[in-house]
Amino acid sequence: MTNDENFGRASRLRCMAHEMLSMADELENKYTLRASKVVTYEYASLQALGARAAKEFTDRQRRLNTFARSLFGEPCWDMLLYLFVKKVEEQRARKSQVLIAAGVPTSTATRYFSVLQESGLVSSEPCTTDNRVQFVSLTTDGVMQMSHCMAADLRAANHGFDNLDNAIEGRRGKPHTSIELKN
Template identity: 35%
Template sequence: MEHLNTSPFNQPFSEYNSDLLKNILSQTENIQTILDGLVGGKTTTEAPAPAKVNSHSTADLAKFAKNLHKSRSRRSKFINKDLLGEPSWDILLDLYSRSETGKHVSITSCCIGAGVPYTTALRWISMLERLNLIERSPDLNDKRRGFVSLTQHGADTMKNALSDMAGLLS
């Protein structure tokens, strides 16, 4: 039972800031709720309406999303990446962080940003599309390529989720 008294890195939990642990637990529960809704076998065609939270500027939230996405990919330097997979969240972070630039995001680029095999990323893109969080559009100049972007519902959902997370850091 000694493992219950230590962190994953064999350091006593007493060395951790209890507020930080509470915040991480809260974020984990929120992510689990989102994932349960995405993959829990629900037949809904749209993700739940986003909860209203503190308002932050869209530019600040896009920067926060970009930094969060970068930090998520850096975790694999320390922890086996097979333990860290959340491709749907990575796709949503990537699309939100790029939404401020006004540039189109190709489906291929989105798949690369998810950090999983191409076919796996395509399945997650399809799931997010069915939930009305993202949408695909054709490239009018190159019929071989398509683009993906957040829907208004997806952008609102991400804005509220990221505002809530940013509030935990304040």
């Protein structure tokens, strides 16, 4: 079997998996809590979590059309959202694009990017064909943490929790072990 045949089969399997996850999202439409009170996302496809991250990133950009950027300075969060969406879309992100997504001057974005790298949330690798380009991605830990955060955000949005702490703990007056999302 050639590499092209393997690539084609892998692509078809990914498409099938995406369809199956979407169908499962529609049928189950629920999240569960681990004993550690961390939201799991086994029942939410990565695409559903990515769509939530993309919406938040777009909402944040739209907000800047009205208010001064200095009122909402979270360059690390903007970079994490951007990289999470790129991960879900299976697209590579150039470091220059990630720094622009931070919405602050390049020197400031570079400092914040270093903080994310030192925290083990992002990694970079040089482009094999152009030494001027670096590709950036979330680490496995970065993907896990963003997935947990987006799952908690989905839960909060769908259940009207007053804050993410209650969403993470599943509280609305009393603890829950699992909660069904509203359709």
